[in-house]
Amino acid sequence: MKKEEITILGAGLIGTLMSIYLRKQGLPVKIYDKRPDMRKSKRYEGGRSINMALSHRGWKSLEEVGLKDRVIPLAIPMYGRRIHDEHGGTSLIPYGKEGQAIYSISRGKFNQLLVEEAENLGVEMLFDHKCEEVDFRDQTIHFSGPEGNFKKEAPVIIGADGAYSSLRMSMQKQIRFNYRQEYISHGYKELTIPATADGEFAMDPNALHIWPRGKFMLIALPNPDKSFTCTLFLPFEGTKVCFDKINDAGDLKSVFKAFFPDAYELMPDLTEEYFKNPTSALINVECYPWVQGHSLLIGDASHAMVPFYGQGMNCGFEDCRVLNGLINKYGHNSWDLVFEKFQKTRKPDTDAICQLAMENFVEMRDTVADPKFLIRKKIETKLNELYPKDWVPLYSMVTFSDMSYSEAYAQGQLQDSIMRQVMADPLITENWNRLDYEEIINKMETAKAV
Numbered sequence: 051m052k053k054e055e056i057t058i059l060g061a062g063l064i065g066t067l068m069s070i071y072l073r074k075q076g077l078p079v080k081i082y083d084k085r086p087d088m089r090k091s092k093r094y095e096g097g098r099s100i101n102m103a104l105s106h107r108g109w110k111s112l113e114e115v116g117l118k119d120r121v122i123p124l125a126i127p128m129y130g131r132r133i134h135d136e137h138g139g140t141s142l143i144p145y146g147k148e149g150q151a152i153y154s155i156s157r158g159k160f161n162q163l164l165v166e167e168a169e170n171l172g173v174e175m176l177f178d179h180k181c182e183e184v185d186f187r188d189q190t191i192h193f194s195g196p197e198g199n200f201k202k203e204a205p206v207i208i209g210a211d212g213a214y215s216s217l218r219m220s221m222q223k224q225i226r227f228n229y230r231q232e233y234i235s236h237g238y239k240e241l242t243i244p245a246t247a248d249g250e251f252a253m254d255p256n257a258l259h260i261w262p263r264g265k266f267m268l269i270a271l272p273n274p275d276k277s278f279t280c281t282l283f284l285p286f287e288g289t290k291v292c293f294d295k296i297n298d299a300g301d302l303k304s305v306f307k308a309f310f311p312d313a314y315e316l317m318p319d320l321t322e323e324y325f326k327n328p329t330s331a332l333i334n335v336e337c338y339p340w341v342q343g344h345s346l347l348i349g350d351a352s353h354a355m356v357p358f359y360g361q362g363m364n365c366g367f368e369d370c371r372v373l374n375g376l377i378n379k380y381g382h383n384s385w386d387l388v389f390e391k392f393q394k395t396r397k398p399d400t401d402a403i404c405q406l407a408m409e410n411f412v413e414m415r416d417t418v419a420d421p422k423f424l425i426r427k428k429i430e431t432k433l434n435e436l437y438p439k440d441w442v443p444l445y446s447m448v449t450f451s452d453m454s455y456s457e458a459y460a461q462g463q464l465q466d467s468i469m470r471q472v473m474a475d476p477l478i479t480e481n482w483n484r485l486d487y488e489e490i491i492n493k494m495e496t497a498k499a500v
């Protein structure tokens with residue numbers, strides 16, 4: 051039987067990785083993207099990029115398509131969060147066990163690598179082509195491109211066209227399509243800590259730096275050129291420190307001097323960058339179903355999450371691996387079945403990670419600065435050492451395993467309820483090392499059985 055051509059919308063990280071998976075199955079694939087070819091234009095240099103943190107789920111997909119070794123040189127390991135206090139002091143909180151790290155990677159070069167690999171495998175790439183609308187009655191796509199507007203038949207469509215997906219917008223016009231979007235109260239601004247005059251990193255390169263300040267925070271992730279991409283997360287308005295109240299170089303300087311004094315010293319271009327770079331918004335999108343006829347949403351198009359768990363890309367890469375597994379299992383001509391199974395199995399997991407991503411914002415900007423957070427980390431690390439099968443910290447389940455996100459979420463809730471009881475002891479700071487760890491595990495097992 052002739053193999054149907056698959057049309058992918060979006061040449062971002064997810065669309066390109068999906069195309070690589072499909073080509074490896076011998077399927078014909080075309081990708082359309084509304085932007086110019088990133089190899090010829092400076093696509094992501096808009097001052098609105100947040101470095102991503104590649105972790106186990108992402109690496110697993112890259113390994114499966116044989117790309118892990120080519121991505122390693124683009125990525126820098128970060129073994130923990132380096133917390134900066136208001137006086138310039140720092141401390142490191144490890145992410146997991148010794149040697150476990152998340153990897154800082156910037157979007158531009160990584161995306162280029164995936165585009166090149168896709169093209170080498172025979173994927174046809176059509177840049178400057180915008181999907182205007184999908185008509186599900188006859189599976190056609192309306193494009194605008196350099197050759198003008200045209201309509202094209204597309205027997206199988208995968209929408210990887212991001213948080214503002216055009217495929218999803220067409221689905222929204224169908225009946226019984228559920229959609230929810232939420233802009234959070236905070237926005238973000240990209241800033242830079244450049245390499246030092248002698249070409250070195252200005253801070254510890256193997257950590258994700260956080261300046262947690264309660265309602266707001268600054269973070270910095272390392273780049274291979276020895277600079278750091280920093281992201282300032284502030285409320286848009288309504289608080290003492292917010293984007294609305296920083297109107298000139300003086301306002302900016304007083305905020306940075308008061309709250310980020312050590313970072314301030316390392317940012318010679320702060321004023322210029324701050325007023326040049328846009329302030330961007332952060333959106334969470336949930337929708338369902340993801341399927342209409344032979345069209346399917348994946349990646350941010352189906353579940354755009356806030357960036358705080360560093361899982362958006364990892365989750366999207368896992369989407370590709372799961373979808374590829376289903377195609378392998380049910381064959382190239384069972385799209386109804388494959389798409390249905392995909393959305394049913396995947397939706398609870400993406401709901402869980404969207405929720406966790408929201409919650410991790412509070413942890414990063416606020417909780418990490420509480421000395422009790424460190425004690426709790428120590429207790430959970432010890433529980434994991436003593437009972438590695440029974441107690442794995444939530445962060446590790448999400449970041450260093452491929453246990454389903456929904457299972458990790460449920461187990462995390464359970465562990466959280468036990469830890470709240472443990473932490474309620476007013477003498478916990480002194481007593482944490484003398485706790486009855488077996489009793490904690492038993493409590494958790496009992497709660498699980500209920």
Ligand SMILES: NC(=O)C1=CN([C@@H]2O[C@H](COP(=O)(O)OP(=O)(O)OC[C@H]3O[C@@H](n4cnc5c(N)ncnc54)[C@H](OP(=O)(O)O)[C@@H]3O)[C@@H](O)[C@H]2O)C=CC1
Binds near residue numbers: 210363
């Ligand atoms: N670090 C960052 O700043 C960002 C990181 N990401 C990461 O990437 C992950 C995966 O993103 P992914 O799902 O690939 O989505 P992306 O937004 O990265 O990629 C989607 C691509 O589709 C293009 N597109 C949008 N609308 C259309 C259209 N109508 N027709 C054709 N092309 C279109 C987008 O262009 P355009 O961009 O112009 O809309 C973009 O190139 C995210 O979860 C996140 O982790 C994503 C975005 C920003």
Ligand SMILES: Nc1ccccc1C(=O)C[C@H](N)C(=O)O
Binds near residue numbers: 102258281
């Ligand atoms: N890449 C990011 C971009 C923006 C905000 C957070 C991240 C993270 O990766 C956070 C990390 N997982 C953490 O929990 O410390």
